[in-house]
Amino acid sequence: MSxxxxxxxxxxxxxxxxxxxxxxxxxxxxMTQLLLEQIFLPAFSNAALDARHDGAALLIGGLRxxxxxxSYVVKPMFFPGGNIGTLAVNGTVNDLAMCGARPxxxxxxxxxxEGLPIETLRQVVASMQLAAAAxxxxxxxxxxxxxxxxxxxxLYVNTAGIGIIEAANPIAPSSVRSGDVIxxxxxxxxxxxxxMAAREGLAFESEIESDCAPVAAPVLNLIEAGLDVHxxxxxxxxxxxxxxxxIAETSRLHLGIExxxxxxxxxxxxxxxxxxxxPLYVANEGRFVVFVPEAEAELALEVLSAHAVSANxxxxxxxTQDPRGLVTLKSLIGVTRIVDRLSGEQLPRIC
Amino acid sequence: xxxxxxxxxxNAARQYADAVRRIITRPWTLMEVCGGQTHAIVKFGIDxxxxxxxxxxxxxxxxxxxxxxxxxxxxxxxxxxxxxIFTSFGDMLRVPxxxxxxxxxxxxxxxxxxxxxxxDALKIARDNPGKQVVFFAVGFxxxxxxxxxxxxQAAQEGLENFSILVSHVLVPPAMEAILGAKGNLVQGFxxxxxxxxVMGYTEYEPLAAKYQVxxxxxxxxxxxxxxxxxxxxxxxxxxxxxxxxxxxxxxxxDGNLPAQHVxxxxxxxxxxxxxxxxxxxxxxxGLREAYRNFDAEIRxxxxxxxxxxxxxxxxxxxxxxxxxxxxxxxxxxxCTPEHPLGATMVSxxxxxxxxxxxxxxxxxxxxxxx
Numbered sequence: 041m042s043x044x045x046x047x048x049x050x051x052x053x054x055x056x057x058x059x060x061x062x063x064x065x066x067x068x069x070x071m072t073q074l075l076l077e078q079i080f081l082p083a084f085s086n087a088a089l090d091a092r093h094d095g096a097a098l099l100i101g102g103l104r105x106x107x108x109x110x111s112y113v114v115k116p117m118f119f120p121g122g123n124i125g126t127l128a129v130n131g132t133v134n135d136l137a138m139c140g141a142r143p144x145x146x147x148x149x150x151x152x153x154e155g156l157p158i159e160t161l162r163q164v165v166a167s168m169q170l171a172a173a174a175x176x177x178x179x180x181x182x183x184x185x186x187x188x189x190x191x192x193x194x195l196y197v198n199t200a201g202i203g204i205i206e207a208a209n210p211i212a213p214s215s216v217r218s219g220d221v222i223x224x225x226x227x228x229x230x231x232x233x234x235x236m237a238a239r240e241g242l243a244f245e246s247e248i249e250s251d252c253a254p255v256a257a258p259v260l261n262l263i264e265a266g267l268d269v270h271x272x273x274x275x276x277x278x279x280x281x282x283x284x285x286x287i288a289e290t291s292r293l294h295l296g297i298e299x300x301x302x303x304x305x306x307x308x309x310x311x312x313x314x315x316x317x318x319p320l321y322v323a324n325e326g327r328f329v330v331f332v333p334e335a336e337a338e339l340a341l342e343v344l345s346a347h348a349v350s351a352n353x354x355x356x357x358x359x360t361q362d363p364r365g366l367v368t369l370k371s372l373i374g375v376t377r378i379v380d381r382l383s384g385e386q387l388p389r390i391c
Numbered sequence: 392x393x394x395x396x397x398x399x400x401x402n403a404a405r406q407y408a409d410a411v412r413r414i415i416t417r418p419w420t421l422m423e424v425c426g427g428q429t430h431a432i433v434k435f436g437i438d439x440x441x442x443x444x445x446x447x448x449x450x451x452x453x454x455x456x457x458x459x460x461x462x463x464x465x466x467x468x469x470x471x472x473x474x475x476i477f478t479s480f481g482d483m484l485r486v487p488x489x490x491x492x493x494x495x496x497x498x499x500x501x502x503x504x505x506x507x508x509x510x511d512a513l514k515i516a517r518d519n520p521g522k523q524v525v526f527f528a529v530g531f532x533x534x535x536x537x538x539x540x541x542x543x544q545a546a547q548e549g550l551e552n553f554s555i556l557v558s559h560v561l562v563p564p565a566m567e568a569i570l571g572a573k574g575n576l577v578q579g580f581x582x583x584x585x586x587x588x589v590m591g592y593t594e595y596e597p598l599a600a601k602y603q604v605x606x607x608x609x610x611x612x613x614x615x616x617x618x619x620x621x622x623x624x625x626x627x628x629x630x631x632x633x634x635x636x637x638x639x640x641x642x643x644x645d646g647n648l649p650a651q652h653v654x655x656x657x658x659x660x661x662x663x664x665x666x667x668x669x670x671x672x673x674x675x676x677g678l679r680e681a682y683r684n685f686d687a688e689i690r691x692x693x694x695x696x697x698x699x700x701x702x703x704x705x706x707x708x709x710x711x712x713x714x715x716x717x718x719x720x721x722x723x724x725x726c727t728p729e730h731p732l733g734a735t736m737v738s739x740x741x742x743x744x745x746x747x748x749x750x751x752x753x754x755x756x757x758x759x760x761x
Contacts, residue, residue, distance in 0.1 A: 058498075060498045060499060062495060062498045063494065063497070063498070064485075064494060070728070074729075240507060242507065309395065315507075316482075363752065372399040372400075372401055372435065372613070373399065373400075373404035373405070373435050373436065373437065373613050374404070374405070374436075374440075375435060375436025375440060376436065377433070377750065378748070378750065378751060378752060380747075380748045387484060387485065387505070
């Protein structure tokens, strides 16, 4: 095959052809990447931000802290396996865990649309409290705004959180080394398909429930066990593929994974097949990848499998030098191909 | 997963590829007609397993790719009308018209909605009597029955605020256009399995006889495609040119008769322009006289529109099997999924997009087997 063209680095596309923000800019793919690279990063550039991890690692008065924030606009607010509140707590807790930190305190902001039933708000807040208790964090400060009817989808929630970093070495894409093994904490694609089914009223044979859950406990166990964790990443928007592509690009290493080793539950695969979606790109809210040296992979899997949330963790591939900056996947029939970032959002296909 | 895993088995795939290797004595060029098959071939790397004598070229069967620019411009125009809710399958939204796309229109305030079935669009029309609901009816014979049913039901209910913008195309006339063209390279076809679930395969029998090409009705999983290739190569090697059915678990010779009936009730065969290819006689479906008041082109006076394709885009050649996507000078440089010159770079089923996604850079075949 006579292909080789360099990927987007050498020939940056202009702030694409778009003069306005499209939904695809929030999809976690190439368009989101363009917003980051062309608008946010140049404006705010600093060492903590430029590390481009799930949260910032900060040194304050000799204490190593992780700091992270996320906003939640999920529609519908309630879906099988969770709601916007559980998502808001677990999402930020998990981002902190991905920095190797023990989550401690969260803030929360509510943007409420006029007319939202108080009972709905009560339910969301109650689930947030339950999720916070389960994750061992406290919600210590907050803010409330109400916007005109029609100006918000009922309720948007923001959370930010801080935690104390317990890992001795920096956990970041730049710490990934050739020879590392890539561990995946469980099956993928459930959250995205659960929300899509609930939002679009799609009826599948069985109800798919979100995997939304806190993952700090298994992560902290890895660190307590003395394992040299090089990188962690939760597989939210953009799914497993987008997370790995970003790590490959930042580390300038090659991540090779095998399709046959990646678990996707049967009902999730069925739903993806029907809609023409690739589970590799579907969002998760309780799944993460771990990069550890090969010699420690077995022990890491043992630690992970002791927790319900990561009971089915598997090694799915390894890191090598070349081809630099790329993710490749060995297909079920044994042929290797590139795994790329999606352009915008995954759109269901015609037939 | 039942009916999926069995057809993705690596050992069986290699056995099929070996079987092709054993019977092949000379080079053959086969075209897979459907974009879904192209996507599977590139995603799973099926062509990499096959002996080098087999060349797979990618056909015109991506509904998004062949919808002509003027139909997209009409969709963009009607989506901006006040009081219009424009509904479409998801992957049409990103396809660029002359100046913009439906996603950008949506960001600019147009009420553009993704639906999963034309019957969902019908429901939106029932729920919004004060609005005009337009559905973008694109695709091959596969989507035609549901689209016809939506119009049929709207007529039964006397629903006056529902219409469709039709850009339906038919597979056999496109195959004939490819076979009849000067310099045609295609020696055998893997016909589109899903189209045949609806239409059966009697239409292909005269084509196979006239042009002396084997046509194998083929499914979409790796083993389906490998078996389809095996059957086509076997025919070529034996000097036969018949229509055979690899996808027997889904396709019968006569197809789905009730589905064909509703298509015939609502649609008639018309000439249709194919993006990148040009007009092909008898290659599309249009609404019959009795249903013409559901035609969005008439309702909104969209009339005749002629738009030229960007000259750099060679997607027409790609869709006729004359050019591999990565042989196009614009591939990966002027033309990327973020800045597509043609629809073949946009749709998930487009050959150019599949190559860009999975083969932008040649990958050493042993890199993950360390």
